[in-house]
Amino acid sequence: MGADCVYSIIGKKPFDLVIKNVKIVNVFTESIVEGDVAVTGGVIAYIGPIDFPYTANEEIDGAGRYAVPGFIDAHMHIESSMMAPARFAELVLACGTTTVAADPHEIANVCGAAGVRAMAEASANMPLHVLMMAPSTIPSAPGLERSGWSLGEKEMEELLDIPGVAGMGELMDFNAVAGGDERILGVVEAARRRGVILDGHVPALTGARLQAFRATGVDADHTDMSLPRAKEKLAAGFSIQIQHSFLSEDLIAYVDQFPLQDRIMLITDDVPFVELVEHGHLNANVRRAIALGLRPLRAIRYATINAAARLRLYDRGAVSPGYRADILLMKDLEKIEPDMVFSDGRLVAENGRCLVRMEKYKFPEEFYHSVHVLPLAAEDFALKAELPAGAAEALIHVLGCNEITTRTKNETRWIPVRNGQLDTAGLVKVGVIYRHGYGPEKAPGKEVSLGLLAGFPAFRGALATTYAHDSHNLTVYGTDEEDMARAANRLLEIGGGLCAVQDGEVLAEVPLPVAGVLTEGEADELQEQFGAFFRAVERLGLRHANPMMFLTLMTLAVSPEIKCTDIGLVDTLEKKFVPLVVEAR
């Protein structure tokens, strides 16, 4: 390819493409070069005014727009979009993302190594370049939840053998790492021996414990980026990967003056489908960083060449000779909305629409039968607490929720006992059913683990989801046991997804038939389904700033403070089970 670039410059072959009249963003000098961009064989051959004789197979007028390197997302999860890679690619290419490092830990919790392999195969040979990362922490809270897989050293090695897998995905059980847990350290060592990229997830450690985590070789983090944490991580040699929610004026001001710029980058982590459609992808973070005061050329660098360096992709991240022709043309450097997106020198998106139709990948048949649960009845959702005869009230643990965050408070409260049963009026039940099947035959079960949520007094009906971090067990929220059973059974019928039920009627549903976490439908279709689903959520009276996050996170036993898994109620700070009923009197 490089040879062909030389031949084009010396006039022995035409350039494949010349984009005339652009303002080229040079990420090395943080400056603008006016001129043209000439491409041969998918590689940039020349930038600047072409002051020598040449021919070109195609010439495009850049009309004075900026030519920016394609955005590179150094840490993200495709499954957050709930879209299969092909459809996801179409959406994000239109936003200017041309390379992503994807950690498929959601689907791996359901399908194990086969899930990673399928995502790698499904993501190969697209104009969106996908680097697959091997999920490292499955389940996220061993012993406190059950998922479809359990990953140790041997499994990590198996994942790293899959073509397209370039590194170890975020190591999430930071307390176990810093505490010297042999199993998790074995996983890291397996990856470290391969010399691959090692990603971390380390919100809470500082001091010696943070250094212990770093000493394992893991050298990137995308979690807590409050200023003191970001400073400490940078000083310890971490690459800091800043997601949208951590962008702040003081962080921007700090990183802007930091002497070693190349370990700072912008990433997306999780972008739910609705946000993706409304606000965009990595370009939305770049836009936000600029709005917070970062110089546009520096913000672009954080989402291009710096991410490329982190991912050890030496062939991209710059509009400069020798680099892949992944190029965005945009009118201004504040909105960060590409008019034209080139991948390997080919125009793949224009004015927010993808021009290329990606081939549909055929997932393994068993991925479409991933909800191994027997049909449920109302009584399966009944609380069967053993209370002393004659008790009038009981002290119970609840997930103390509010309408803003997904952080729960570990609260206890006294509730009445009527007819020997807990009276849960004013509370919302959550039932979590292990859905990955028992034994090698994946025999279905119907064991419901129940908890209670406080904070949604207006809720009435039921909401069910098979997308529930990270184990993706079948999770049902509700006030009416009949509705809860109906919602759960509907998901059994459609092979997974989300649905809303009230008074026995399915009000809305979002089918996610691939492993219960992905759809293969079109973005337009999904947008309609989500629209209907959110209207139904509102009608059910669940008021929350981010209902999707809320519904999918009440099962995640690694985030504070109390969660409900398929095994029981978990005090996630103490990493132990707590009983629903503490005492009765």
Place this chain on the structure above:
Amino acid sequence: MGADCVYSIIGKKPFDLVIKNVKIVNVFTESIVEGDVAVTGGVIAYIGPIDFPYTANEEIDGAGRYAVPGFIDAHMHIESSMMAPARFAELVLACGTTTVAADPHEIANVCGAAGVRAMAEASANMPLHVLMMAPSTIPSAPGLERSGWSLGEKEMEELLDIPGVAGMGELMDFNAVAGGDERILGVVEAARRRGVILDGHVPALTGARLQAFRATGVDADHTDMSLPRAKEKLAAGFSIQIQHSFLSEDLIAYVDQFPLQDRIMLITDDVPFVELVEHGHLNANVRRAIALGLRPLRAIRYATINAAARLRLYDRGAVSPGYRADILLMKDLEKIEPDMVFSDGRLVAENGRCLVRMEKYKFPEEFYHSVHVLPLAAEDFALKAELPAGAAEALIHVLGCNEITTRTKNETRWIPVRNGQLDTAGLVKVGVIYRHGYGPEKAPGKEVSLGLLAGFPAFRGALATTYAHDSHNLTVYGTDEEDMARAANRLLEIGGGLCAVQDGEVLAEVPLPVAGVLTEGEADELQEQFGAFFRAVERLGLRHANPMMFLTLMTLAVSPEIKCTDIGLVDTLEKKFVPLVVEAR
């Protein structure tokens, strides 16, 4: 290893080593942290004041010295030192160099792929970590000289298969690259397909020709770093590797404020043995950069973490948890003289002396028989120009030399003809004899290619060398043909090296029996030999600022302006042969 670091921090295992009471240079923040450095399994586990209970197998008092990362040399040639890797390692470890990327293109010109393989084997498993680069341009001037090998695409692939080879060494025939020469482009493509590091050597290209060179994927240069050249290369995405001779105040001032700091580094390229002993290794460049105004912590970064990033060595370049414990302790940050050098956590040098004795590598037997030349007689060095009968004078090409540089002027001058022969009084003859053998049997020859040097009127005697860039043919300088034959024959006897002869007597010699370019002797011994040799050079009347450079570069057909190879006199700017005698009258 990482796991053991964690165990040491949590008190489950002792640290292997704790260096107490040091000022730790943090290359990420460009700041100093006071405290301790704790090491386990050759990896840094913790830095800073150890404020938790711990045990250590060994504890050293750093006595308030600076703890600096071991220096990493991203571009160099071991053969410049004329020492075998084991002895070279002992010398440079004492200077604080703990990792080098070595391009063995000198020995490869003599021994081909076997030379690269031998250097890789000889350099394995030493406390000096050696990354081998595959030489890419052999011979350096195809068609204008003959060496012991000729490298094309197939040979590059062969080199890249050698264990320990990490990339393509400096691509030197930049004009051929920018001119679209298919053979050299095939070599680059072979390396590019492997995705390895691609080094360049591109002093003279600018504009579209520089971009053409860069478009091949080659992205580092260590040649001309005059300010405009350095600026253009940085803007084109090159890593700039600054050697001692290009360090200047204006370059330092420019790079200091450059926004993308990670592509700037200090390297040594060639450090002849005598300079190495007198001034040091990469530490001498760091010292010089600081003397020219660069902040010490930034200069250190250019010789540590930046070089590591270039070499894709993610496990070194910082005194920080997770990094290899390659650590220098030094009293100040101006002299850059390490008192103690640790490699992988082991003390390997102290007060300028290496404490470790490296095992001698057994080079293949044929490396000791690399001078395939028949014994020479005085008449072999006689000029046999065919002059017209009765000519009184002749116009000849000479290598116009001076006492300062190694750049020659392509001059012509009239000299007298006496008895039908050129009268070369006042000039010095240079005779170059192809020494790599003819045919698969490597049959010896004795064909002498002759040239004349102007600029050394006081010279009397003969100097011979088998170390002569880059083809390393047997090269003899002299005014007396008997002495020239004696000097040449002495090198045949000792298997190569350098020697000085006057009035039939060998005044001094430096044996280089390995491929005629390396010795396996001790540094002390070599220092004595060089001392004697330079005294002899002076006695012979060759006055030059750098006689070693001068003697070994008059054969290099890729540096300006006129040189003498084994085939003939070469106008190196026009890349063509020129006759010794232009005309006679």
